[in-house]
Amino acid sequence: MPANFPYKLGCTFHEDGIRFALQSPLADQVNLCIYREYDQDALIRLPMQRSSEGIWQHVEMGFDWENCWYTYSIQSPTNSAFFEASKFEIADPYALYVANTNHYLGFYKALIKRPTPFDWSESTQVLFENPSDLIIYEAHIKDLVAHPSAKAENQGAYLDFIEARKGGLHHLKQLGVNAVEFLPLQKFAYYEPPFQQRIESGLKNTWNPTSVNYWGYMTSFFHAPETLYASGAKTDPMALVGTNPSAEYELKSLIKACHLEGIAVIMDVVYNHASQYDLNPLKYSDKGGYYRLDHQGNYLNDSWTGNDLDTTKEATKQLIFSSVKHWLTEYKVDGFRFDLAGILDWSCIDELTELARSIHPGVMLIAEPWGGEYKPTGFSERNWPSWNDTLRNTFKGYDPVHQRGILFGEWPQGTHRYTIENLFRGTLLAEEHGLFHHSSHSVNYVESHDGYTLGDFIRTALKHDRHHHQQDHEQEAEHDIEGGIEQEVIRLQKLAGFMLFVSQGICMIHAGQEWARSKAIA
Template identity: 30%
Template sequence: MTINRLFFAYLDESQLITILLPYSYYDGHSSSFHLADGNGNTPLEIQEKIHLDAFLKYVCYSPFQPKIGQSYSIIDQYGGKTDLQIGAVIRTSEFDESFYYDGSDLGVTVIDNRTMFKVWAPTASQVKLVVYDRQYENPKYYPMMREEKGVWRIELGENLDSYPYSFLACINQEWREAVDPYARAVTVNGQYGVVVHLEQTKVSKPQLPEFVHPCDAIIYETHIRDLSAHPASGVNRKGTYLGAAEIGTTSPSGRVTGLSYIKDLGVTHIEFLPFHDFEGVDERYPDKDYNWGYNPVHFNVPEGSYASNPEDPYRRIIELKELIATVHAQGLRVIMDAVYNHVYVRENSPFEKLVPGYYFRHGQDGLPSNGTGVGNDFASEKLMARKFILDSIRYWLTEYQVDGFRFDLMGILDIQTMLEVKRVAQEIDPSVILIGEGWDLNTPIEAGKKATIGNQAMLPCIGQFNDWFRDSIKGSTFNLFDRGYALGNERYTEAAKQVLAGSVGIDNRKVGLFSEPRQSVNYVECHDNHTLWDKLVACEVDFPERKHRLATSLVLLAQGIPFIHSGQEFFRTKNGVGNSYKSPDEINWLDWERRDQFIGNVDYIKGLIAIRKSHRAFRLPDTVSIRKHVSYLSLPAPLLGYCLLEVQEYGKWKDIYVLINPTVEQENFLLPEEGEWKILANHLYTSAIPFAEIQGKSVDIEPYSLMIIVR
């Protein structure tokens, strides 16, 4: 609906009204304005006039506070009239506190044969529920009743199972149709919400292995479609939830693939790239396009392109739950990649349609901010925006039984929201793991309130992706040709010492990047940017396989939380594509034939995982323990040797030495003393059970390799 307005008026504070008169309308001049509510006209006090390029701006004071959700008109000296629109008042703390609703029943509630709908739309003057038939036709309109805190409600005495629905809200005299932000099911491609009975989708959660501390986690990141799409995956239902849940699948060589392969590696957690509903793939033709999933649309609904039948709103729910249950049955936990920092298109978002101007941050110029780089920043500090995130976290934990969250662009979110996330999540599951990208992005909240690495001291129980580790070990992510410590760059030697010790600060460095090792998510590769193998190829390095193996080994041996990108263990390549978010399957899939080709490296990494799990000294729980037990040998750079001394309280071995040679030459390391030293790892083999002993007072370490010795 288009409204022709002679001039414009906005409620910008509770009693402050901004009026814009175009110069083409009486040269922009009016000596008086009145506020009309249908019962009479109230004169406004003109406090200020400001000349703009196309308008004369009047800042006016109202003697009473206009009621949000009620219609008003502004009348000028000539009798011209316009409607009073909701303006910047929506971004005031007064509005936020006045309309905060703490109920747990937004969205749809089904009780017996009655269905209740609730939606938060405080600036709407009218709201209607629209219910379609199951062919998405013949809409029926039901006026909703306004209740306290800007919540609109209606209860229908009928069973609406599988019926599509939406909301129609009249805001600033315009009707907008929106999908329910709290929708738990949608029609194909998310056009409408759908009423579902979730009790029909229940899946029980099996008993999982004990998980005591975040540093016990070994995270394996993968994409539901990538996991099974390759022709050699042995998976029947490729690219789907059900395909990712197939077990016992094998490549043509007979080696296990897919979920069974991940279990066999020995990791503890699978982190799936986003599986909430996203844009970028037509759910009816999922093979036509590809997307990582960072285009969020409906946050509480599983993505339909992974479902066997996206037309059936139940299938995506049931099949995702079956996938998670199957992962649990393998003794593994599931981390959900959560993208609460932005939406795909702000203008089309249910948030913006139902409460325009509220859910997204705006700069001083009044325009939406863009710290995310995708056109909008979710205003997590707003009370109802924060509530939505918390309600969503609670929903995924209880309904889908996920075991953790990875927060995309967490630095956009505010600290208070993340602390509330931690509280809510740990009340439900004390073993939940929370990690995120704490990059400092240009979004208009105070620097001290952002959930960034720089503010890690205020986020003590949340892991942060450690870019210091990443860039020190492999080289800068944003300079393809920069080589890190594992690639032979001596200038990263001191940094390597620090990051291998959990980035908490040891030796002369008393203050680290993090307060505790549980905050450091150590990685050299993830879905973003070039794979490590492609970086090595671009740098035209010698010994690429050894350098790659060394870098990945350091991820697994460092204090903190190790994070491995799927396929990293067999030198995953994306053929040089640095941002494959919508590249075809042939670029993104896990190449199981390549896995077979490099099975020796897979076995090496598998052995390192077993070593890490076999002794808690490789995953010390706190900074005090790291500073007590970790010390470095005095060696010429770039050689490194560190000791884990007197660690028998954490496992079988009393003393552990890790010796690292990132050079092109074989190097001889003197042992601190003679003794019955046994080898757990060298340049060829890794095992939690010693496979050789050292004779003599020294040991040779091959180029670009490491050795782990114990006694």
């Protein structure tokens, strides 16, 4: 292979064959492992060649390996704090399709496949001349189809979303929303380590008694669709997920169905940190090239959610840019909501903005503008809308017992009449407590996937008040207290909805907010 081999990271098809390229500059050796089936022994293991830039490469002439599975086996350097060693094989960080075993390590394998041809027919990406026209419905895809009342066929969440007779797309059409913002659909680490058990890497699960990551904010593969939502997928421990490669086609079918109804699809993406307990390929191929580390090679965690990615590093930026381009061009999504975008540096944001808008001029780029830094105004300067937590905390409150908002007749500290007027006008910079240059940059909401639902926030507040006022009446039954507040819950829920919908800017509601949904806090 010539030294100036024009590589592209990942597995790519060319006229003469299939090319593989992995960035792992500190590795002593990388072997390419090919499998005919996911659960069979390897057909062959081949040593890859290293370029001067630390890219390990292999070209396989012909296409005999198409639809096989592949991994990389990496031999690590001795005693380097900037390289994470593993005795297990890892999948390709740029893989377009990944299968796994339902175990906290994942045991991922990537499929050698071309993008599936798809007929988009008359479906086109949804454009909004004025972002303020957006009414976003934030939802976990399974929440819209899992309950029997959705009247779905249990074919997998992607197909059920399209075909459910009451839930899914049908419900969004009935509501009249024009955008759906899905919690992460990129391949993530679903199984977590057993609670309070220390695993091989030294990590101990002290945070999740269920040992299941339902939401999906632990991304493992940024180009691959989550196979757990595809037909035939199972959540049983040690079950194989994704070996029938249907997720790509089914997710594209979902997006097409939304577009045909004039509903934009916004993906919640997590580029600020990566999964930390599974065989994440970034961690085990180039720890120093992707992550924020201290001088001793320890991971930094300003996100408080995992190992932070470092967007000042070229490898991380190129991964993000490649991922955004892939989802815009191959899946035709309409926009992205960037989780904890305050961690992303401005240089990365500016380049990403230019790239995304060159592909889709009307793309929606929405920031959760905290995590590391709080910078909604900086995003506004770049014509990005941001989640408006000031409006949320002033209208609803931050805590249902100790820090309530004007919905309950209480004024948060430092709030004045002019503050509230400005919130209704779009939280404009020129006025009190302003954040944004334009009202269309304010994503107004009083409920999201984080924390209490609005209904539960209200219930908790009202129950506390009733307990406080009735503490001398010990015979008062708990169910009497709960049963007596539901009418008041609905009244306050409607008032909050009215306040939200008359506020200038983009409106976002969370799944179930329309009926005061109750759920466990995760």
